[in-house]
Amino acid sequence: MVDNLTGELIACHECDHLYRIEPLPPGAKASCSHCGGLLYRSIPNSLERSLALYTSAFILFILANSYPFLSLEFSGRVVVNNLLEGGLALYRMGMGELGLLVFFTSILFPLAVIAGMIYLLSGALFMERLPPAAGLIYRVIHAVDPWSLVSVFMLAVLIAIVKLQDLANVITGISLYALVGLLIIYSAARASFDPRALWALSPARTPVDPANLAEVLTCHACGLLHDGRKGDAECRRCKASLHRRKHNSVMKTWALLCAAAIMFIPANLYPVLTVIRFGRGAPNTILEGVEHLIEDGMWGLGLIVFVASIVVPVLKLIVLVYLQLSLRKKSQWRLRDRTVLYRITEVIGAWSMVDVFLVALLTGLVTMGTLTTIRPGIGASFFGAVVVLTMFAASSFDPRLLWDEAGSASANKD
Numbered sequence: 001m002v003d004n005l006t007g008e009l010i011a012c013h014e015c016d017h018l019y020r021i022e023p024l025p026p027g028a029k030a031s032c033s034h035c036g037g038l039l040y041r042s043i044p045n046s047l048e049r050s051l052a053l054y055t056s057a058f059i060l061f062i063l064a065n066s067y068p069f070l071s072l073e074f075s076g077r078v079v080v081n082n083l084l085e086g087g088l089a090l091y092r093m094g095m096g097e098l099g100l101l102v103f104f105t106s107i108l109f110p111l112a113v114i115a116g117m118i119y120l121l122s123g124a125l126f127m128e129r130l131p132p133a134a135g136l137i138y139r140v141i142h143a144v145d146p147w148s149l150v151s152v153f154m155l156a157v158l159i160a161i162v163k164l165q166d167l168a169n170v171i172t173g174i175s176l177y178a179l180v181g182l183l184i185i186y187s188a189a190r191a192s193f194d195p196r197a198l199w200a201l202s203p204a205r206t207p208v209d210p211a212n213l214a215e216v217l218t219c220h221a222c223g224l225l226h227d228g229r230k231g232d233a234e235c236r237r238c239k240a241s242l243h244r245r246k247h248n249s250v251m252k253t254w255a256l257l258c259a260a261a262i263m264f265i266p267a268n269l270y271p272v273l274t275v276i277r278f279g280r281g282a283p284n285t286i287l288e289g290v291e292h293l294i295e296d297g298m299w300g301l302g303l304i305v306f307v308a309s310i311v312v313p314v315l316k317l318i319v320l321v322y323l324q325l326s327l328r329k330k331s332q333w334r335l336r337d338r339t340v341l342y343r344i345t346e347v348i349g350a351w352s353m354v355d356v357f358l359v360a361l362l363t364g365l366v367t368m369g370t371l372t373t374i375r376p377g378i379g380a381s382f383f384g385a386v387v388v389l390t391m392f393a394a395s396s397f398d399p400r401l402l403w404d405e406a407g408s409a410s411a412n413k414d
Contacts, residue, residue, distance in 0.1 A: 008205065009225050011218045012037050014339050016400045018216065018225075021196075034403075035339040046194035051121040053189035058114050060182040065107070068173035070157070072164065072365055079365060083107060083175060086360030093363065095376055098384050102360045105353060110148040110186065116141045117189070120198060130201050135222075135238035138198075142221045145190075146395065149353050154183050155304075156357030162301055163293070163358075164365065195222065204237040217242045249398040250327060256393035257320055263385045264313060271377030273359050275366075283377050286310065286355065309355040309383070312348055316390045319345045320397060327401055339399050346394045352387045356380060 008021050014037035024030060024042035031038055043049070065083050072079045084107065090099035116137045123131025131137075157176070164170050199222060217226040219235035219242060226235070226242060234241055246252075271283030284292065286309045293302035319341055326338060359380045366374040 010039055010223065011216065011225055012039060013218070013220075013223065014343065014399045015335075015403045016216070016218065017403075035336050035399075037339070037343070040196055041194060043192060043194040043197070046192060046197040047121055047125055050117065050189055050193040051125060053185055053192055054114055054117045054121065057182055057185045057189055058118060060178045060185060061111060061114060063178035064175045064182055067175040067178070069175040069179075070161070070173060070361075070365060071171040072168040073171060074168035078171070080173075081365050083179070085364035086357070087364075089364035090360055090376055093376055095381055098356065098376070098381050099360070101384050101388065102357060105147050105149045106153040106357065109144040110150050110182075112144050113141050113148050114186070114189075117193070124198055124201055128201070130198075135235070135240070138238050139221045139240050146350065146391070149350055149357075150179075150183050150186055152351055152353045153357050154179060155351075156354045156361055159301055159304065159354065159358055160361040160365070162298065163362070166296070167366070199224070199237060202237050204235075215244065217244055220246070245400060245404070246396060246398040249396055249401060250324065252396040253320065253324060253393050256389050256396060257317060257324070260313075260386050260389035260393060261317055263382050263389060264317070267379055267382035267386050268310075270379035270382060272355070272379040272383060273362060273377050274375045276373045276375065285379060286383065305355060305358075308351050312352045313386055313390060316345050316349050316352075316394070320390075320393055323397065323399075323402070335402055338402055342394075342397065342399045342402075349387070349391050349394050352383075352390070356384045356387065 009018055010021050011018050012032040012035060015032060015035040017032060017034050019030070019032075019039060021040065022030070024040075026042055026044045029038060029041040067082075068080050069083050069085070070081045072081075084103070087099040087103035087106075090096070090102065119131060120134055120137055120141075123129065123134065157179070161170050161172075204224060215227075218224075219226070219238060219240050221240040222235060222238040224235055224237045268286055271285055272289065274283040286305075290302045290306045290309075293299075293305065323338060323342055326333075359376050362374045363376050
C-alpha cells in the first residue's frame with residue numbers, strides 16, 4: 001500500500017507502509033498515518049550540528065574516563081573510584097560476564113557510537129562524500145546504539161549517591177560532572193542527526209515508480225528500499241543483508257522470552273548483593289533491597305528500583321507474549337495501539353539495567369575491608385541475563401508482522 005506519493009519512497013519501519021518524501025519546514029517531522037511511527041524529520045544543518053555535538057561528547061567522554069568519579073570517605077579512609085572500577089570489581093569477584101556487560105553498555109558501546117559518528121560526519125563534511133567503509137561503520141552504530149546506556153548508568157549513579165549518604169561521606173569528582181555533560185551532549189547529538197542528510201551523498205537511490213516494485217525490500221539498517229524482483233542479497237547502500245522481514249522473528253522471540261522467564265525466577269530468589277559491616281552481613285534479594293530502602297525512609301528510591309527491576313521486566317514479558325499470541329491468531333484488533341505498545345516496550349526495556357549498574361557501582365565503591373564491604377550475589381548475574389534476553393526479544397520481534405497477519409486474515413475473509 002502506497003500513500004501520498006510525490007517524491008522518493010520511504011517505508012515505515014514499524015508497519016511497512018510506503019510514502020513519498022515531502023519537503024518539511026525546519027523542525028517538523030513526518031509520521032506514519034497508520035501506526036504513528038516516525039518516518040523522517042527536517043533538521044537544518046544536521047551534519048554540522050551533529051559533528052560539533054559528537055566531537056564535544058568525545059572530549060567529555062575522555063574527561064569522564066580520565067579523572068576520579070566518586071570517592072567514599074569513612075573513618076578517615078578514602079576510597080577513590082573511576083568509571084571502569086565497577087566492571088573491574090565484578091570481574092575480580094568472579095562475575096566476569098556481568099563486568100563485561102557493564103563495560104560494554106556504559107563505556108565501549110557509547111565510545112563506538114561517538115567515534116563512528118565523528119568518522120562518518122567528518123568524511124561527509126570535509127570530503128563531501130561518504131568515507132571508506134561507511135556502510136560497515138553505520139551498521140555497527142545502528143547495532144550498538146540501543147545498547148549505549150549512558151542515561152541508565154547516570155540514573156544508577158544518582159541512586160548510588162543517595163543510597164550511600166548514610167554509609168559514608170560521598171565525594172564527587174570531575175569525572176561525574178563530565179558524565180553529566182556527556183549525557184546531555186550525547187542525547188542532543190542523537191536528536192540532531194538526520195540519516196537522510198548523510199545518505200544524500202550516496203549514489204544509491206530508492207526506485208521512484210512504485211509500479212515497478214513487485215516486492216519491496218527494506219534495508220533494516222539504512223532504510224533504503226529495493227525492488228525484490230532483482231534478487232539483491234545485500235543493500236546497495238550500506239551492504240547489510242536484505243530480508244523482507246526479520247529472519248525467524250517469531251521463533252527467535254519465543255525462545256528468548258522463554259529463556260528470560262526462566263532466568264527471572266533465580267534472579268529474584270538468589271541475592272543480588274551482600275552488605276558486610278564489621279564482618280557481619282546478610283545477603284539481599286531484589287525485593288529485600290526494596291524493602292530496606294522503604295524502611296530507611298527512601299520511598300522514592302525504593303519505588304524506582306522496584307519499577308525498574310520487577311515491574312518493567314514482567315510487563316515486557318507479558319506484552320511481548322501478548323503480541324506473539326496476537327500474531328498467531330492473525331488479530332486485526334487495534335493494530336495501531338499494539339504497535340505503539342511494542343514501541344513503548346522496546347524503549348523502556350533498557351532501564352532495567354539500572355539495577356545491574358547499581359550493583360557494579362556499589363561493589364566498586366564500598367571496599368573498606370572489615371569496616372564495610374559490598375559484594376555482588378549470583379542473583380545479579382541472572383538478572384543481567386533477564387535484561388539482555390528481553391532486549392534481544394524486543395529487537396527480534398518484527399512489528400510489521402502484525403500488519404501482515406491482519407492483512408492476510410482480512411484477505412481470507414474476502
